[in-house]
Amino acid sequence: MTIDTAELADRSLRTLLRRRPFTHHNRLAAAVVLANLVAALALDWQASTLVVVNLTLAALIRQQLVINLLFRLATSAPTHWPLRVRWTLGKVYHFGGLHVGAAISATAWFSVVAVTTPGPLTWTILALLGAMIVLALPRLRARHHDLFERSHRFGGWTVLALFAVQSAVTDPVLLWPLALVAVSVALPWLRLRRVPVQIVSPSPHVALVSFDHGVTPFAGSSTAVSRNPLLEWHSFANVPAPGRSGFRLTISRAGDWTARLIADQPSHVWVKGIPTAGVGNIDKLFTRVVWVATGSGIGPCLPHLLARTAPAVLVWSTRDPRRTYGDALVDEILHVQPDAVVWDTTTSGKPDLVALAYDACRRFDAEAVICISNKPTTWQIVEELECRGIPAYGAIWDS
Incomplete structure (x- = not known):
């Protein structure tokens, strides 16, 4: 069997697109930015309108009801659909890319508004939007997470209020989508x-x-x-x-x-x-799943294993599981997963989780792997398995 140059190039491209920075999250963010350029250049939308549209998208895509709806729609596909389609639908948890793209676009268009209609209120809003974006940069967010969280909460509320005041004076029509955003933001707090x-x-x-x-x-x-x-x-x-x-x-x-x-x-x-x-919900898209967990990552896996939401096998790497988590929890896990691979790092050292997951896929004839671990391990497992042609999923730390 021979493989021509075009097929090799196609495989290389697919492998490249399964690695960072070409994640579905970043693709969605880029798509939002591109849609904004089309709206401005081809449809001649005004900057103020684009600000409101993007702020609305950025807020609503983080609303709990919307998130649950997105997962319900994406995971409603039957398991007899082609694997490539279900593979893509499983990436629904990358929806945060829409939030990022919309937030960046809203800030960019508001800077245009600030230049054309300068004033203390406008510059205050722009400064707040800029500060929120800077503090959301991955390294700053990881290093100063509390500051990031508070800037998004209090800064976001302030921007919404100030922009509503500005819109009431300049374009009252824009108050309707802003009211929708306000309701969206308030709903979770009404259940405090x-x-x-x-x-x-x-x-x-x-x-x-x-x-x-x-x-x-x-x-x-x-x-x-x-x-x-x-x-x-x-x-x-x-x-x-x-x-x-x-x-x-x-x-x-x-x-x-x-x-x-x-x-x-x-x-x-x-x-x-x-x-x-959350990401674990996508297990129902597949006929068989391998769950890979490290440490307390067993927590998000456990409800799926207990409820048997999809046929599954577990690979769990942790230090001294019974001493760390107690006999009751470990026995509960082994009761529903008697064939689980439980790797004790205290006695066996650090495992090759990619190899363990790949081997479990082959033995169990699994269609997908879901990894619940820390950021470096999750990214490594997801990227390496996807490059081997296995759908793989894990948190992306985008919020």
Whole structure:
């Protein structure tokens, strides 16, 4: 069998497009920017109109109801559809690219507005938009996450209010989409509640947090949790158990906030909004799935394994699993996954997770791999497997 030059070039191009920076997230961001150029140059849209359109898109695409709808639509495809189609639909969680592209475009068009109609209010809005974009740059966001989060919350609210004031004077028609944005922003806060929790720490590294306040979320969703609702929020994967009310969160020590939670074990925490779909939901697109988890990444995998949302096999790499997470949790996992590969890094060292995942795919005849781990490991596994022709998915840390 011979492979001609054109086919080799096509394979090389596909391999290149499966690596950064050509992620679906970045492609969506670029598509929004391109659509803005078309709207401005070919359709002759005004800068102020484009600002509002982009601000509306940037806000709505982060709305929990919209996110859940996107996942519901994307994962409704039956498993007999061609794998290439389902492979692409599984990338639905890259929707944050629309947010990024719209936010950048809104700021760019507002700079045009600021030049043509300068004034203190206009320059204040532009400064806030610019600061939010700068603090959202990946390195700054990772290094100063609390500042990034607060700038987006308070800066976003301020921009919305100031732009509404400006629009009321210059173009009242623009107030209608801004009102929609205001409702979208307010909805999660209307469900702000302080709820009781029970916390068990099998080790100083982990807290198993149990909720039972009238909400039993679906497998593959997450809940935003806070101890100070105006300042800091953290999202964790919900772990509901079939036939039981409530849910659990598996929280590992990964910073000051989680360390204090494990040490203090508060009796109540704040929650807001509704359970929101995450990357794990895409498992139902495939006939068989391999879940790859490291450490407390087992938390987002567990509800799917318990609910058997799709035939699956688990590869879990962690240090001393029983000592870290407790016998009860490990036994619960092995009960539903007796063939799981549980790699104890304490005794066996660091594994080659790409090789373990690839081997599990071949043994289990899986169509896809879902990885729940830290950023470098997730990116490595997703990119290496996709270059081998296996659909692979994992968080992209875009929010």
